[in-house]
Amino acid sequence: MSQMSGERPLRIRAVTEADLEADLPLIVRLDADAFPHGPYPYFVLRQLVTACADLVYVVHDGTDLYGYVLGTAPNDAQSWVLSLAITPGLRGKGFGRRLMTKLLAQLRAKGAHSVRLSVEPRNDSAIALYRSLGFVPDPDGPHVGYFGPGEDRLLMTLTL
Ligand SMILES: CC(C)(COP(=O)(O)OP(=O)(O)OC[C@H]1O[C@@H](n2cnc3c(N)ncnc32)[C@H](O)[C@@H]1OP(=O)(O)O)[C@@H](O)C(=O)NCCC(=O)NCCS
Incomplete structure:
Protein backbone atom coordinates (compact mmCIF):
# COMPACT_ATOMS: atom_id res chain seq x y z
CA MET A 1 0.00 0.00 0.00
CA GLY A 94 -16.17 9.65 0.56
CA PHE A 95 -13.74 9.00 -2.29
CA GLY A 96 -15.50 5.85 -3.53
CA ARG A 97 -18.73 7.81 -3.75
CA ARG A 98 -17.03 10.72 -5.50
CA LEU A 99 -15.43 8.43 -8.09
CA MET A 100 -18.74 6.71 -8.78
CA THR A 101 -20.61 10.02 -9.02
CA LYS A 102 -18.06 11.34 -11.51
CA LEU A 103 -18.21 8.19 -13.63
CA LEU A 104 -22.01 8.01 -13.60
CA ALA A 105 -22.29 11.63 -14.75
CA GLN A 106 -19.93 10.88 -17.63
CA LEU A 107 -21.84 7.73 -18.57
CA ARG A 108 -25.09 9.69 -18.57
CA ALA A 109 -23.47 12.33 -20.80
CA LYS A 110 -22.37 9.59 -23.20
CA GLY A 111 -25.91 8.28 -23.51
CA ALA A 112 -26.09 5.41 -21.03
CA HIS A 113 -29.61 4.65 -19.84
CA SER A 114 -28.58 1.88 -17.48
CA VAL A 115 -25.43 0.82 -15.67
CA ARG A 116 -24.67 -2.73 -14.51
CA LEU A 117 -22.05 -4.10 -12.16
CA SER A 118 -21.22 -7.27 -10.26
CA VAL A 119 -20.25 -7.39 -6.61
CA GLU A 120 -19.23 -10.11 -4.19
CA PRO A 121 -22.42 -10.84 -2.20
CA ARG A 122 -20.74 -10.33 1.22
CA ASN A 123 -19.13 -7.01 0.25
CA ASP A 124 -21.47 -5.02 2.48
CA SER A 125 -19.71 -1.66 2.15
CA ALA A 126 -19.68 -1.75 -1.66
CA ILE A 127 -23.29 -2.93 -1.82
CA ALA A 128 -24.33 -0.13 0.58
CA LEU A 129 -22.57 2.40 -1.63
CA TYR A 130 -24.19 1.08 -4.79
CA ARG A 131 -27.66 0.96 -3.20
CA SER A 132 -27.26 4.55 -1.99
CA LEU A 133 -26.49 5.57 -5.59
CA GLY A 134 -29.69 3.91 -6.79
CA PHE A 135 -28.38 0.50 -7.94
CA VAL A 136 -30.90 -2.30 -7.46
CA PRO A 137 -29.89 -5.97 -7.12
CA ASP A 138 -31.24 -8.50 -9.60
CA PRO A 139 -34.40 -9.91 -8.03
CA ASP A 140 -33.28 -13.55 -8.23
CA GLY A 141 -30.40 -12.92 -5.82
CA PRO A 142 -26.72 -13.65 -6.42
CA HIS A 143 -25.74 -15.34 -9.67
CA VAL A 144 -24.20 -18.63 -8.54
CA GLY A 145 -20.81 -19.37 -10.11
CA TYR A 146 -20.80 -16.11 -12.08
CA PHE A 147 -16.99 -16.04 -12.05
CA GLY A 148 -16.62 -19.83 -11.89
CA PRO A 149 -17.13 -22.43 -9.15
CA GLY A 150 -17.59 -20.85 -5.71
CA GLU A 151 -17.43 -17.33 -7.16
CA ASP A 152 -20.98 -16.05 -6.86
CA ARG A 153 -21.74 -12.43 -7.67
CA LEU A 154 -24.66 -10.11 -7.05
CA LEU A 155 -25.56 -8.22 -10.23
CA MET A 156 -26.94 -4.72 -9.75
CA THR A 157 -28.47 -2.20 -12.15
CA LEU A 158 -28.87 1.55 -12.02
CA THR A 159 -31.42 3.15 -14.32
CA LEU A 160 -30.26 6.61 -15.31
C1 LIG B 1 -16.11 -0.26 -1.74
C2 LIG B 1 -15.16 0.93 -1.66
C3 LIG B 1 -14.76 1.33 -3.07
C4 LIG B 1 -15.92 2.11 -1.02
O1 LIG B 1 -15.10 3.26 -1.09
P1 LIG B 1 -15.01 4.28 0.15
O2 LIG B 1 -14.24 5.46 -0.30
O3 LIG B 1 -14.52 3.55 1.33
O4 LIG B 1 -16.54 4.63 0.34
P2 LIG B 1 -17.13 6.06 0.77
O5 LIG B 1 -16.36 6.61 1.90
O6 LIG B 1 -17.28 6.90 -0.43
O7 LIG B 1 -18.55 5.65 1.32
C5 LIG B 1 -19.65 5.61 0.47
C6 LIG B 1 -20.73 4.71 1.02
O8 LIG B 1 -20.24 3.36 1.06
C7 LIG B 1 -20.81 2.71 2.19
N1 LIG B 1 -19.72 2.32 3.06
C8 LIG B 1 -18.43 2.72 3.00
N2 LIG B 1 -17.70 2.09 3.97
C9 LIG B 1 -18.57 1.30 4.62
C10 LIG B 1 -18.44 0.39 5.70
N3 LIG B 1 -17.26 0.17 6.30
N4 LIG B 1 -19.55 -0.29 6.11
C11 LIG B 1 -20.74 -0.09 5.51
N5 LIG B 1 -20.92 0.78 4.47
C12 LIG B 1 -19.86 1.46 4.05
C13 LIG B 1 -21.75 3.68 2.84
O9 LIG B 1 -23.02 3.52 2.23
C14 LIG B 1 -21.14 5.00 2.43
O10 LIG B 1 -22.11 6.00 2.42
P3 LIG B 1 -22.06 7.19 3.52
O11 LIG B 1 -20.86 8.00 3.18
O12 LIG B 1 -23.33 7.91 3.31
O13 LIG B 1 -21.94 6.53 4.84
C15 LIG B 1 -13.89 0.61 -0.81
O14 LIG B 1 -14.30 0.11 0.43
C16 LIG B 1 -12.94 -0.40 -1.46
O15 LIG B 1 -12.06 -0.03 -2.23
N6 LIG B 1 -13.12 -1.69 -1.14
C17 LIG B 1 -12.26 -2.76 -1.69
C18 LIG B 1 -12.51 -2.94 -3.18
C19 LIG B 1 -13.97 -3.22 -3.47
O16 LIG B 1 -14.61 -4.01 -2.77
N7 LIG B 1 -14.47 -2.60 -4.53
C20 LIG B 1 -15.85 -2.79 -5.00
C21 LIG B 1 -15.88 -4.01 -5.85
S1 LIG B 1 -17.49 -4.29 -6.54
Whole structure:
Protein backbone atom coordinates (compact mmCIF):
# COMPACT_ATOMS: atom_id res chain seq x y z
CA MET A 1 0.00 0.00 0.00
CA SER A 2 1.24 3.45 -0.77
CA GLN A 3 1.80 6.16 1.81
CA MET A 4 -0.99 8.67 2.23
CA SER A 5 -0.21 12.05 0.80
CA GLY A 6 0.76 14.42 3.60
CA GLU A 7 -0.15 17.99 2.79
CA ARG A 8 -1.03 17.64 -0.85
CA PRO A 9 -4.76 17.81 -1.56
CA LEU A 10 -6.40 14.76 -3.07
CA ARG A 11 -8.22 15.36 -6.31
CA ILE A 12 -10.08 13.36 -8.92
CA ARG A 13 -9.09 13.40 -12.59
CA ALA A 14 -9.65 11.34 -15.71
CA VAL A 15 -6.85 9.14 -17.03
CA THR A 16 -5.84 10.22 -20.52
CA GLU A 17 -3.62 8.42 -23.00
CA ALA A 18 -0.83 10.80 -21.97
CA ASP A 19 -1.15 9.68 -18.33
CA LEU A 20 -1.18 5.99 -19.12
CA GLU A 21 2.49 5.15 -18.78
CA ALA A 22 2.73 6.78 -15.35
CA ASP A 23 -0.71 5.79 -14.09
CA LEU A 24 -0.94 2.18 -15.17
CA PRO A 25 1.56 0.64 -12.72
CA LEU A 26 -0.11 2.57 -9.90
CA ILE A 27 -3.57 1.37 -10.95
CA VAL A 28 -2.25 -2.20 -11.10
CA ARG A 29 -0.94 -1.84 -7.54
CA LEU A 30 -4.22 -0.33 -6.31
CA ASP A 31 -6.11 -3.21 -7.86
CA ALA A 32 -3.84 -5.81 -6.26
CA ASP A 33 -4.24 -4.13 -2.84
CA ALA A 34 -8.03 -4.05 -3.18
CA PHE A 35 -8.51 -7.50 -4.71
CA PRO A 36 -5.65 -9.66 -3.40
CA HIS A 37 -7.44 -12.91 -4.33
CA GLY A 38 -8.15 -11.96 -7.92
CA PRO A 39 -6.65 -8.73 -9.23
CA TYR A 40 -6.83 -7.85 -12.91
CA PRO A 41 -3.51 -8.82 -14.51
CA TYR A 42 -1.43 -5.95 -15.91
CA PHE A 43 -2.23 -6.81 -19.52
CA VAL A 44 -5.98 -6.83 -18.85
CA LEU A 45 -5.87 -3.44 -17.12
CA ARG A 46 -3.69 -2.09 -19.93
CA GLN A 47 -6.35 -2.97 -22.46
CA LEU A 48 -9.30 -1.96 -20.29
CA VAL A 49 -7.88 1.47 -19.57
CA THR A 50 -7.29 2.03 -23.29
CA ALA A 51 -10.66 0.63 -24.34
CA CYS A 52 -12.48 2.67 -21.67
CA ALA A 53 -10.89 6.01 -22.58
CA ASP A 54 -12.69 8.94 -20.87
CA LEU A 55 -14.25 6.50 -18.41
CA VAL A 56 -11.38 5.91 -15.99
CA TYR A 57 -11.01 8.25 -13.01
CA VAL A 58 -8.38 8.27 -10.29
CA VAL A 59 -7.90 9.88 -6.89
CA HIS A 60 -4.46 11.49 -6.92
CA ASP A 61 -2.26 13.99 -5.14
CA GLY A 62 -0.09 14.89 -8.13
CA THR A 63 2.37 12.11 -7.34
CA ASP A 64 0.58 8.93 -6.35
CA LEU A 65 -2.84 7.38 -6.89
CA TYR A 66 -5.24 6.39 -4.10
CA GLY A 67 -8.25 5.04 -5.92
CA TYR A 68 -9.70 4.34 -9.33
CA VAL A 69 -12.93 3.53 -11.11
CA LEU A 70 -13.39 2.17 -14.59
CA GLY A 71 -16.55 1.96 -16.71
CA THR A 72 -17.40 0.91 -20.25
CA ALA A 73 -18.83 3.12 -22.97
CA PRO A 74 -22.54 2.53 -23.49
CA ASN A 75 -23.49 -0.35 -25.77
CA ASP A 76 -27.19 -0.21 -26.63
CA ALA A 77 -27.32 2.49 -23.91
CA GLN A 78 -26.00 0.08 -21.28
CA SER A 79 -22.65 0.52 -19.50
CA TRP A 80 -20.79 -1.54 -16.94
CA VAL A 81 -18.68 -0.49 -14.00
CA LEU A 82 -15.80 -2.95 -14.18
CA SER A 83 -13.78 -1.82 -11.19
CA LEU A 84 -13.84 0.47 -8.17
CA ALA A 85 -11.11 0.53 -5.55
CA ILE A 86 -9.88 2.91 -2.86
CA THR A 87 -6.56 2.31 -1.15
CA PRO A 88 -7.21 0.72 2.28
CA GLY A 89 -6.03 3.69 4.38
CA LEU A 90 -8.35 6.12 2.60
CA ARG A 91 -11.61 4.21 2.80
CA GLY A 92 -14.71 5.64 4.44
CA LYS A 93 -13.84 9.23 3.52
CA GLY A 94 -16.17 9.65 0.56
CA PHE A 95 -13.74 9.00 -2.29
CA GLY A 96 -15.50 5.85 -3.53
CA ARG A 97 -18.73 7.81 -3.75
CA ARG A 98 -17.03 10.72 -5.50
CA LEU A 99 -15.43 8.43 -8.09
CA MET A 100 -18.74 6.71 -8.78
CA THR A 101 -20.61 10.02 -9.02
CA LYS A 102 -18.06 11.34 -11.51
CA LEU A 103 -18.21 8.19 -13.63
CA LEU A 104 -22.01 8.01 -13.60
CA ALA A 105 -22.29 11.63 -14.75
CA GLN A 106 -19.93 10.88 -17.63
CA LEU A 107 -21.84 7.73 -18.57
CA ARG A 108 -25.09 9.69 -18.57
CA ALA A 109 -23.47 12.33 -20.80
CA LYS A 110 -22.37 9.59 -23.20
CA GLY A 111 -25.91 8.28 -23.51
CA ALA A 112 -26.09 5.41 -21.03
CA HIS A 113 -29.61 4.65 -19.84
CA SER A 114 -28.58 1.88 -17.48
CA VAL A 115 -25.43 0.82 -15.67
CA ARG A 116 -24.67 -2.73 -14.51
CA LEU A 117 -22.05 -4.10 -12.16
CA SER A 118 -21.22 -7.27 -10.26
CA VAL A 119 -20.25 -7.39 -6.61
CA GLU A 120 -19.23 -10.11 -4.19
CA PRO A 121 -22.42 -10.84 -2.20
CA ARG A 122 -20.74 -10.33 1.22
CA ASN A 123 -19.13 -7.01 0.25
CA ASP A 124 -21.47 -5.02 2.48
CA SER A 125 -19.71 -1.66 2.15
CA ALA A 126 -19.68 -1.75 -1.66
CA ILE A 127 -23.29 -2.93 -1.82
CA ALA A 128 -24.33 -0.13 0.58
CA LEU A 129 -22.57 2.40 -1.63
CA TYR A 130 -24.19 1.08 -4.79
CA ARG A 131 -27.66 0.96 -3.20
CA SER A 132 -27.26 4.55 -1.99
CA LEU A 133 -26.49 5.57 -5.59
CA GLY A 134 -29.69 3.91 -6.79
CA PHE A 135 -28.38 0.50 -7.94
CA VAL A 136 -30.90 -2.30 -7.46
CA PRO A 137 -29.89 -5.97 -7.12
CA ASP A 138 -31.24 -8.50 -9.60
CA PRO A 139 -34.40 -9.91 -8.03
CA ASP A 140 -33.28 -13.55 -8.23
CA GLY A 141 -30.40 -12.92 -5.82
CA PRO A 142 -26.72 -13.65 -6.42
CA HIS A 143 -25.74 -15.34 -9.67
CA VAL A 144 -24.20 -18.63 -8.54
CA GLY A 145 -20.81 -19.37 -10.11
CA TYR A 146 -20.80 -16.11 -12.08
CA PHE A 147 -16.99 -16.04 -12.05
CA GLY A 148 -16.62 -19.83 -11.89
CA PRO A 149 -17.13 -22.43 -9.15
CA GLY A 150 -17.59 -20.85 -5.71
CA GLU A 151 -17.43 -17.33 -7.16
CA ASP A 152 -20.98 -16.05 -6.86
CA ARG A 153 -21.74 -12.43 -7.67
CA LEU A 154 -24.66 -10.11 -7.05
CA LEU A 155 -25.56 -8.22 -10.23
CA MET A 156 -26.94 -4.72 -9.75
CA THR A 157 -28.47 -2.20 -12.15
CA LEU A 158 -28.87 1.55 -12.02
CA THR A 159 -31.42 3.15 -14.32
CA LEU A 160 -30.26 6.61 -15.31
C1 LIG B 1 -16.11 -0.26 -1.74
C2 LIG B 1 -15.16 0.93 -1.66
C3 LIG B 1 -14.76 1.33 -3.07
C4 LIG B 1 -15.92 2.11 -1.02
O1 LIG B 1 -15.10 3.26 -1.09
P1 LIG B 1 -15.01 4.28 0.15
O2 LIG B 1 -14.24 5.46 -0.30
O3 LIG B 1 -14.52 3.55 1.33
O4 LIG B 1 -16.54 4.63 0.34
P2 LIG B 1 -17.13 6.06 0.77
O5 LIG B 1 -16.36 6.61 1.90
O6 LIG B 1 -17.28 6.90 -0.43
O7 LIG B 1 -18.55 5.65 1.32
C5 LIG B 1 -19.65 5.61 0.47
C6 LIG B 1 -20.73 4.71 1.02
O8 LIG B 1 -20.24 3.36 1.06
C7 LIG B 1 -20.81 2.71 2.19
N1 LIG B 1 -19.72 2.32 3.06
C8 LIG B 1 -18.43 2.72 3.00
N2 LIG B 1 -17.70 2.09 3.97
C9 LIG B 1 -18.57 1.30 4.62
C10 LIG B 1 -18.44 0.39 5.70
N3 LIG B 1 -17.26 0.17 6.30
N4 LIG B 1 -19.55 -0.29 6.11
C11 LIG B 1 -20.74 -0.09 5.51
N5 LIG B 1 -20.92 0.78 4.47
C12 LIG B 1 -19.86 1.46 4.05
C13 LIG B 1 -21.75 3.68 2.84
O9 LIG B 1 -23.02 3.52 2.23
C14 LIG B 1 -21.14 5.00 2.43
O10 LIG B 1 -22.11 6.00 2.42
P3 LIG B 1 -22.06 7.19 3.52
O11 LIG B 1 -20.86 8.00 3.18
O12 LIG B 1 -23.33 7.91 3.31
O13 LIG B 1 -21.94 6.53 4.84
C15 LIG B 1 -13.89 0.61 -0.81
O14 LIG B 1 -14.30 0.11 0.43
C16 LIG B 1 -12.94 -0.40 -1.46
O15 LIG B 1 -12.06 -0.03 -2.23
N6 LIG B 1 -13.12 -1.69 -1.14
C17 LIG B 1 -12.26 -2.76 -1.69
C18 LIG B 1 -12.51 -2.94 -3.18
C19 LIG B 1 -13.97 -3.22 -3.47
O16 LIG B 1 -14.61 -4.01 -2.77
N7 LIG B 1 -14.47 -2.60 -4.53
C20 LIG B 1 -15.85 -2.79 -5.00
C21 LIG B 1 -15.88 -4.01 -5.85
S1 LIG B 1 -17.49 -4.29 -6.54
